[in-house]
Amino acid sequence: MNQRNPAISKGIDWSLAGIYVLLVGIGLTAIFAATYKEGDSVIQSFLKFRTDYSKQFYFFIIGTVIGFFILLTDSKFFSATANLGYVLGIFLLLMVFPFHSRIKGTESIIKLGSFNFQPAEFCKIFVALALAKYLSRQETDFSKSRSQLIAAGITLLPAVLAILQSETGLALVYFSFFIVMYREGLPSVILLVGFAIAALIVATIVIAPNSLAIILTIIAACIIYMLRRQIKRRHRILTSIIFLWLLCVGVQRFAVPYIFKNILQKHQVERIYDLFGKDNPYLKKGESETVEETKKKLESGSSYNVRQSKIAIGSGGIFGKGMLKATQTRYDFVPEQRTDFIFCTVGEGFGFTGSMVLLGLYLILLFRIVTVAERQRSTFSRCYAYGVAAVFFFHISN
């Protein structure tokens, strides 16, 4: 990638590779800690591709081999095939609808023999490439709103498909590509408004409706007070502030509840609330949960997952309980911990210190990717690198 040194070995950013290997190592250790039971023969299970950590190890090797091939390939190849790849990705996503097999509540997985295949995950790469390709086209002028809309369409199409497969989490990943677009000149206002809307929705979920309305009113009043001189000169400012205030309260009091009640499915709403560790308040009177149901939910529901993972991470303390001594993660209190909740293993086993190290590594990785991206001459490479960074970023911060 470093154009000054055409040799492949010198084209590699070694610090990036180093961090990558380190993170894979930590990941392997964590999976090992989560799934290892006393008396397992480590070597045997490693060779037999039976356990999660051995699988992960083989994936790592396959990944490295593929990486080599990518290094050997001219970057123009990717630029040329990006659109084709995107079409393929969308096709795969569509294939899910007739061929999916229902696993653990999602409908996004195609089963190929013993191999589970989730197109929504794969599609991220294609979207990143396609987005990079579109942005790097000579004829694209990204300051025009038309191109902005097209770029947004490229990213959001698979997101919509993912939502239809009840993979809300994966769909949200695609929103991270707005970071790429921002880098390439998407007006900051859009990003700001996006953040504002997100903040408002989160606030709606977390804060009680009435108190949030009061808070919003107070904020509006403060702004009016601070801008009272300008308002005297231009009354339009006052009108727009009041309009904004009305909009916010409207969204908070009516729009969000309406969406939650009537548009989204019950389990989707629940999942969103679980994300914040709250109970779903939008249940109809008739189906209000009985004590048993609540208890059952606590034991098996998705809020159980969040609660247990919090307990696991929280019990790690500053230095953690030590490798293989973590009680929560080792004895399956945290569900799906070898995959979605793998961070719990690190949090419990190695405590705050371990978590800091891990997060630090990821931050360095991100910064490094950004640095590398900025060094790129071609817009395509830069965009792709940013795309990768964005996807990583999203996964980490989730």
Place this chain on the structure above:
Amino acid sequence: MSVFNQSRSRVIRLIFLITFVVIIAQLFYLQVVSGKFSQLADDNAILRKTIYPPRGLVLDRNKQAILNNTLTYDLMVTPSQAKGIDTTFFCRLMEIDTAEFHKRIINAILRNKSFRPSVFEASLPPQKYARIQENLWRFQNGFYIQERPIRSYPFDAAANIVGYIGEVDSNYLKKNVDGGYQSGDYAGMTGLEASYEKALMGERGIQVLIKDNFNRIQGSYENGGMDKEAVAGNNLYTSLDIELQKFGEKLMTNKVGSIVAIDPKTGGIIAMVSSPTYDPGELTGTERRKNFSKLYTDPRLPLLNRAVNASYSPGSTFKTLQALVGLHEGVITTNTTFSCSGAFYGCGSSNAMKCLDPGTYFLKTGITHSCNTYFANVMQRVINNPKFPSQDSSLRSWDNFMYAFGLGHRLGVDVPTEQKGNIPTPEDFNKIYGAGRWGFCTYRSVSIGQGEVSVTPLQVANEMAYIANKGWYFIPHIVDSIDGGDKFGLLDKYKKKIVPIELSDSIFEAVHDGMQGVMESGTGRGSKVPGITICGKTGTVENYFRGVKQPNHSFFCAFAPRENPTIAIMCVVENSGRFGGTYAAPIVSLMIEKYINDTIDTKRIALAERMEKISLIPPLMLQKLRTKDSLQKVKEVEKELRIELKNMQDTLHSEDNVTEAEIKAGNTKEKKLPKENPDTKRDKKDLILPGDQRKQTLNKKDTVRR
């Protein structure tokens, strides 16, 4: 464009950084600031399993276990692994049908989920156990047998002494915060089980285990490094003679009352019978709750340890103590005579205390024939002794003698619920009559053991030990020693010889003479035991229930042999009617004979059988028993009627109201029966405490007793 946008890379980095800071802040809160999560995690994953040590045994003086531990066997099932067994064969073994089998499996799943074991059948009877055990391999994994230790009583005796264990309730937990109990634990509730709980329970062990998300045990925590071994409870060696205890319980069959026998040399209790008693095995095992409520509601109060928890007027047995006081105070000598022309006229001729055998008595003959007048005179002289400035001080001095003899206060025996009894004090009389408005004549019946004085059977037996020893006693106790040492100092007070006041031996000899006379020519002459010199004293105790005179209590107390006594004993048969010599004396003589000679003389076996067979349930209790039974019957009838009514309503809709009214009319007739006995559920104090009767007798004509 690219140059313009370069600054944006910094913004992006800033966004990354802020997000990370937020995550780290959250982590910091979760892991470092908030401590509750590690507690929650421990609760989640760590199981502190208490290891219960076997409770200590209770052994009698011949080292036979009277309270033991045995194992009972529960059949456990893990439903998820019980599939594919030969159900028909299994049901045949268990003597159940397949419907019942499925019901139990479903219950087990509902209770404990299908992958965790639950009880399929508790406490397998021996035969079933053997059958199942033999064939268990056929049902491997799905079923297994779990041992559970329970208490057993090899002799089925001494239920009230050893007591029972029960699940601790919240009150118990509050009272025993340091005991380390948790709800669900068992602890001694009555008897020795309760008073020696500390020694019997042993030291609990802790096994720290790790469990998974389904509460399945995964292994020990830190390789058992935090475990604590359980230490078995200590055995109690008692002074009880279980054979004598059984014999006593047999003699007291169908009687209400108690026997207490003490070894005067040690204070060790040889037998303590409280009748009616129960089979202690009833209060272990699965039927416990049912049996307990049956015993609890029995009007004869089998759960009450009458030997310590009932108090009676001592009746004439009290006279021995008056003789001691009189001789010690010098108001009489052995040669002092009093005459009885038919009653005691020392307090005027109205309401005179009668005596049965008119005549002139010395001290010895006074005791032998239990002359009321003699002892009324003795006490009158003690109280009206001119050396005392006032009635108060003279009564107080007399009280102190009584306290010294072990009356009026708890002795401190090692079975719980001991009562104090009562010795009237000047304060009591001041309260009743007003200061200075009472004198000996007010309470003259106390001199013959009636009226305001009350004692427990244990106190009377101890008093006998005191007289037998000529002036000292050890606090009566059942446990002599504890295996592995008395770590909690439970036995310290029983090692101290108590010499409350100095009385000369000659005084005791005089009383012994009188008591020996009782057996040779007096009120107890019918209960002689060939070859054993017994000193005894009869008592016939008048008593009242709510002002209604009840049949007399039959009292007898004795020690034997006169020289070098080995047993001091008392017996009370409640409301037996007749005299102390009629029932209590023969029972005591049989007990003494059995204890000293180890067997009953062939000539006296008939007496033992007669005593055993005779039924002397107090009439009040009989009445209540009948009421209880009829109440039960009424309830059953009502239930039947209700079912009938329901059936009728189901079939005869048109005649609904008529039918109901009819049934109701029928019902009320049945109900009248219990209403005639409003005091069906009287509290137990009424039954045995002389509280009421004391006031009754106060101003009543004092009558004869012997």
